[in-house]
Each structure stands twice: as C-alpha cells, then as structure tokens.
Amino acid sequence: MNKVSITLFVLAILVILSALTAITFGPADIDASQLLDCLVGTCQNQIANVVIWQVRIPRVLVALVAGMGLAIAGAILQNTTRNPLADPYLFGIVSGAGLGATIANISLADNLTVALPLAAFLGALFSVIIVVFIAKVLQRMEQLLLAGVAVSFMLASITQFILYFGEPFATNRVIFWLMGSLARVEMSNFYVIASVLIVAIVTVIALHRQIDALLLGDESAASLGVNVDKLRLLMLGICAALTATIVAYCGGIGFVGLMIPHIVRQLIGVTTLKLIIGSAFVGAIFLIWVDVIARSSLPHAEIPVGIITSALGSIFFLFIMYRTRAIT
Amino acid sequence: MSTLLKISSLSWIVPNKIILHNINFNVNKGEVIGIIGPNGAGKTSLLRCLTNQANMLASKNVSGSVQLKNRHITQYNAKEIAQHFALVMQKNDSIFALSVQDVMKMGLLPHKTLFSIDSDHDKAQISLALKKVGLEHALHNLFNQLSGGEQQRVLIARALVQASQILILDEPTNHLDVYYQHQVLQLVNKLNITVIMTVHDLNLASLYCQRLLLLNQGELICDGSPKEVLAPKQLSQVFGLPCKQSIDTITGAIQVSFYLNEIDTQNNYFLESLGE
Numbered sequence: 061m062n063k064v065s066i067t068l069f070v071l072a073i074l075v076i077l078s079a080l081t082a083i084t085f086g087p088a089d090i091d092a093s094q095l096l097d098c099l100v101g102t103c104q105n106q107i108a109n110v111v112i113w114q115v116r117i118p119r120v121l122v123a124l125v126a127g128m129g130l131a132i133a134g135a136i137l138q139n140t141t142r143n144p145l146a147d148p149y150l151f152g153i154v155s156g157a158g159l160g161a162t163i164a165n166i167s168l169a170d171n172l173t174v175a176l177p178l179a180a181f182l183g184a185l186f187s188v189i190i191v192v193f194i195a196k197v198l199q200r201m202e203q204l205l206l207a208g209v210a211v212s213f214m215l216a217s218i219t220q221f222i223l224y225f226g227e228p229f230a231t232n233r234v235i236f237w238l239m240g241s242l243a244r245v246e247m248s249n250f251y252v253i254a255s256v257l258i259v260a261i262v263t264v265i266a267l268h269r270q271i272d273a274l275l276l277g278d279e280s281a282a283s284l285g286v287n288v289d290k291l292r293l294l295m296l297g298i299c300a301a302l303t304a305t306i307v308a309y310c311g312g313i314g315f316v317g318l319m320i321p322h323i324v325r326q327l328i329g330v331t332t333l334k335l336i337i338g339s340a341f342v343g344a345i346f347l348i349w350v351d352v353i354a355r356s357s358l359p360h361a362e363i364p365v366g367i368i369t370s371a372l373g374s375i376f377f378l379f380i381m382y383r384t385r386a387i388t
Numbered sequence: 389m390s391t392l393l394k395i396s397s398l399s400w401i402v403p404n405k406i407i408l409h410n411i412n413f414n415v416n417k418g419e420v421i422g423i424i425g426p427n428g429a430g431k432t433s434l435l436r437c438l439t440n441q442a443n444m445l446a447s448k449n450v451s452g453s454v455q456l457k458n459r460h461i462t463q464y465n466a467k468e469i470a471q472h473f474a475l476v477m478q479k480n481d482s483i484f485a486l487s488v489q490d491v492m493k494m495g496l497l498p499h500k501t502l503f504s505i506d507s508d509h510d511k512a513q514i515s516l517a518l519k520k521v522g523l524e525h526a527l528h529n530l531f532n533q534l535s536g537g538e539q540q541r542v543l544i545a546r547a548l549v550q551a552s553q554i555l556i557l558d559e560p561t562n563h564l565d566v567y568y569q570h571q572v573l574q575l576v577n578k579l580n581i582t583v584i585m586t587v588h589d590l591n592l593a594s595l596y597c598q599r600l601l602l603l604n605q606g607e608l609i610c611d612g613s614p615k616e617v618l619a620p621k622q623l624s625q626v627f628g629l630p631c632k633q634s635i636d637t638i639t640g641a642i643q644v645s646f647y648l649n650e651i652d653t654q655n656n657y658f659l660e661s662l663g664e
Contacts (some may be wrong), residue, residue: 142483142484143483144483144484265503266502267502269493269494269497269500269504270497272490272493272494272497273494273497275482275484275486275490276480276482276486276491276494277477277482279441279475279477280475280477280480280494282441282442282466283439283441283470283473283474283475283477284470284494284495284497284498284550285465285466285467285468285469285470285471285498286466286497287466325484325485329487329490330484330485330486330490331486331490331493
C-alpha cells in the first residue's frame with residue numbers, strides 16, 4: 061500500500077472510532093457497558109435505549125454525513141472553479157436557505173417540521189439558479205464567486221427586512237436556525253442527506269478525470285475532450301443540492317467546505333479522487349467532534365455548531381494566511 | 389504521403405474584422421509544419437479552427453471545412469478529437485500543487501471510460517513518455533516548480549500519453565531562454581509524429597520545420613519550404629522591414645535578418661545629436 065492509501069485507511073478508522081466515541085457524550089448518564097448493550101440490542105434500561113437510538117445515534121450520523129457533504133461540496137467547487145477559496149456558502153446557498161426559512165417561519169408557522177427544511181431547500185436552489193444565470197449572462201465562469209457574493213448579500217438583506225418587520229418569535233426561530241444546530245435532527249434526516257451524498261460521490265468518482273483535467277485550465281481540459289461548461293454546471297448543481305439538503309436540516313454551518321479540503325490537500329493530494337475521499341473522512345471527523353463540543357462544553361445548554369465552526373474557521377484562515385506569509 | 393488534414397476555403401469573419409480568409413492547405417502524415425506571421429495574423433485562430441475548439445466550425449461566422457481523415461471535423465465528438473489532436477498551450481499554471489504525475493495522468497483521459505482507474509500499462513506509458521522528454525526523474529516533482537522549458541516538455545510528454553496523431557503547439561518557445569527553445573523544438577522534431585505549431589522566431593522556424601505557412605491579416609500568403617517562404621521580398625512586405633536571407637554556415641538552414649529602415653537610422657542620428 062502506498063502512502064495515500066494508508067492515510068485514507070487510517071482516516072476511515074478514525075471516522076468509525078469518532079462516531080462510536082461521540083455516542084458516549086451527552087447529558088444522560090450512560091456508561092460504556094450500557095452503551096454496548098444498547099448497541100447490540102440487549103439493553104435492560106429502556107430510557108438509555110431510547111436516548112441512544114433516538115437522540116444520540118441520529119445526531120452522530122447526521123453530523124457524519126453533513127460533515128462529509130459540506131467538505132465534499134467545498135472540494136468539488138474548489139477544483140471545478142480552480143479557486144481554493146470557493147465554498148458553498150459563498151455561492152449564496154445559505155442566504156437563499158435563510159430567506160426560504162424566514163418566509164416559511166412567517167407564513168407557515170403551524171407546520172414547520174416539514175415546511176422549514178423544504179422552504180430552506182427551495183431557497184438555496186433558487187439562489188444558485190440566480191448565481192448561475194448571472195454568470196451565464198456575463199459569460200464568465202470566473203465571476204461565479206463574485207456573483208455569488210452579490211446574490212448572497214441581496215438575499216440576506218431581503219431576509220433581514222422581513223425579520224425586522226416580522227413577529228419576534230418567528231424572528232428568533234430563524235436566527236437560531238441560521239446559527240446551525242444538530243439538536244433537532246432525526247433518523248429520517250440522515251437517510252435523506254445520505255442519499256444525496258451517495259449520488260454526489262458516485263457522480264464525482266465517475267467524472268474524476270474530467271474534473272482533474274480542469275486543474276490546468278479550461279483550454280487544456282477542452283483539448284482533452286472535456287465539455288467544460290456542462291461539467292462545471294453539473295458539479296455546481298450537485299454541490300447546491302448537497303449543501304441545500306444539509307442546510308435545510310442543520311441550518312448554517314460555515315467554513316467546513318473551505319477548511320477541510322485545504323487540510324486534505326496538504327495531507328493527501330490535490331487531484332479529485334483523493335481529495336473527495338479524504339475530505340469526506342476528515343469532514344465527518346471534524347463535524348462529529350464539533351458537535352460533541354457543542355453539546356457538552358456548557359452545562360445545561362448547547363452552543364450552536366455554526367458558531368464553533370465559524371470561530372475555528374476564521375482562526376484557521378488567519379493561520380493559513382500567516383503560514384503562506386512565512387513561506388513567500 | 390497520406391493526407392491527414394484537409395483545410396478548404398476556411399474563413400472566419402466577424403463584424404468589422406476578417407480573422408481568417410479563404411485558407412486552403414493539406415497536412416500530410418509526419419510533417420512538421422510551422423505557422424509564422426506578424427501578431428494578429430490569425431496564427432492561433434487557425435490552430436483553434438483545426439481542432440474545432442468550442443465547436444467553432446459550426447458557428448455562423450466560420451465557413452469552409454476542415455477534414456480529418458476524409459471526414460468533416462464537425463462529425464467527430466470531443467473525445468474523438470482529443471484522440472487525434474494533442475494540444476500544448478502557451479500558458480499553463482495551476483493554483484494547486486499538481487505533481488508531474490497528476491499532469492501526465494490527464495493525458496489518459498481521452499482513452500478512459502467513467503469510473504476507470506489507472507492500470508499498470510498506464511503507469512508504464514507515463515514513465516516511457518517522460519523518459520522520451522528526459523524527465524523520468526521528475527515524476528513526483530511539483531509541476532509549478534519546474535522551469536518553463538521543463539513544463540513544456542512535461543506537456544509534450546502528456547501529449548505522447550494522449551497518443552494523438554497530431555501535436556499542436558501554440559508558441560512553444562515563448563518565455564523560454566535560448567537553450568530551452570532549441571531543446572524543446574529538437575524534441576518535437578524527434579518525436580516522429582505530425583506537428584503543427586505557431587512560431588514567432590523565423591530562424592527557429594526555419595531550422596526545425598520542414599514546411600512553413602506564412603499568414604498575414606488572415607490570409608495564407610505562402611505555403612512551402614523555409615527557402616520559399618522566407619523569401620526576403622515577401623517577408624519585407626509582411627513585416628514592414630527590409631530583410632536579407634542567408635545560409636547559416638553551421639546548420640545549413642536558411643536564416644533571415646531584418647534591419648531598421650531609413651527613418652530609424654535618422655532617429656538614431658537624431659538621438660546622437662541630442663547627446664552632444
């Protein structure tokens with residue numbers, strides 16, 4: 061086995077270990093032997109059984125797939141746009157989801173469990189469609205990111221306008237939702253995110269050579285037989301669907317898509333296949349542990365995960381800037 | 389000699405500008421052809437038409453035809469075109485830390501299906517190609533850290549992995565110093581495949597190409613051996629400078645020298661008088 065395979069193997073083991081360890085964290089007092097009993101289905105304590113199967117396992121599993129999904133979406137966007145700062149959040153996906161969630165909160169407050177994720181998903185797709193449309197009109201894919209930033213601010217201002225004149229309770233709900241949290245996730249959320257994730261991973265693995273060809277420029281890729289615009293649109297669509305699904309259930313969790321691929325590039329390599337698999341593993345480990353911190357660092361309270369990822373992300377960003385300064 | 393490419397009445401006209409006008413020529417198997425001409429003569433545009441980049445031959449601005457092996461190039465799909473043409477562009481850099489191996493693997497793309505992984509045969513092809521360009525030791529080096537000449541050689545090696553019959557190079561010696569200019573062109577010459585390239589330096593073109601195409605303002609002025617195409621009268625008209633032809637005593641190749649015309653000499657005199 062070469063170095064890359066060994067690293068990936070170790071990461072895969074770490075994902076499994078992280079997930080298992082994360083189940084042991086939580087306010088309810090459940091020791092390791094009880095946990096093991098509940099996992100294999102011979103649990104005597106009914107309360108422990110319910111806590112583990114209906115609270116902790118869904119939460120850890122959603123953290124696992126959401127971390128994978130956000131990291132992969134970032135990696136795909138960065139490789140297809142050749143921009144290491146590309147991130148699903150810069151394409152206005154979260155602002156769009158925020159607008160959708162706001163409208164759902166204000167107008168459909170009775171049936172939020174279904175309406176909120178659905179509205180957030182539609183809002184996120186809506187923003188991506190606008191961004192792509194603008195880039196198409198400008199005929200410049202390099203400006204996709206700038207278009208995304210502009211659309212992001214526009215949608216955020218509409219959201220804030222609605223919230224400012226909206227009912228205070230609804231406003232509070234939206235603001236907490238935007239901070240990102242895994243506190244209310246269910247097993248069904250895991251199945252939905254995992255299905256989208258599998259479609260995304262299979263597509264990217266199928267097309268990994270095409271995406272790699274983009275790394276030396278559009279002209280080079282075209283000369284190797286790649287339909288550059290089509291490929292980029294397909295990949296953007298996949299990232300949008302992936303991020304929108306995750307944001308719909310978990311709210312805004314920033315910086316994962318930016319930070320994780322960056323680490324994986326240093327660790328494993330820059331070509332798509334390695335980057336995607338590595339990002340999936342590192343993203344999963346990262347979000348599982350951030351969620352553990354979120355639910356166990358304060359007594360009787362939770363910190364929204366989005367706050368922690370943003371804090372870590374910004375520090376990480378400054379660290380990268382400092383390091384590149386030291387090299388050049 | 390078998391004809392690989394047949395270009396007939398090719399024109400590319402956009403409003404207010406003629407990019408290419410009524411170009412006709414054939415490319416035979418194994419030829420090394422240099423396209424020369426002043427800036428804006430249409431050299432790179434011609435290359436783009438030959439490979440039907442962005443399906444431009446289907447555009448309403450382009451008329452005429454390009455036939456590859458007696459079939460219209462528009463009938464080939466992108467993958468088939470990539471199997472016939474390998475392209476080495478002027479500028480290639482990546483913001484990401486691609487290794488030479490990563491760049492070489494791109495050359496496999498036209499021969500791969502979805503989901504496919506690299507076989508031992510692919511790896512052998514890659515090392516063989518790198519050996520041909522003298523960079524077998526550089527497999528794991530970072531592409532961005534290579535010199536300009538080495539990068540060009542890696543891209544030529546990538547073209548070999550691509551196993552195309554025709555190698556297209558756009559200004560392969562741009563930004564290279566004298567040593568690498570000769571090294572890259574010598575390499576291209578030794579590969580024994582059909583080569584079509586644009587070259588700025590007329591003396592390099594004369595030394596390394598069997599056949600030259602002289603373009604000016606979108607028209608093909610002359611098509612022939614370096615001796616015919618580099619005729620002083622013709623070059624003076626195209627480049628607007630007096631010109632002399634000679635034979636290089638060492639290589640035996642046709643060489644041309646341009647010199648400044650009357651007005652410039654007067655300017656020199658003027659400058660000298662200022663210095664007094």
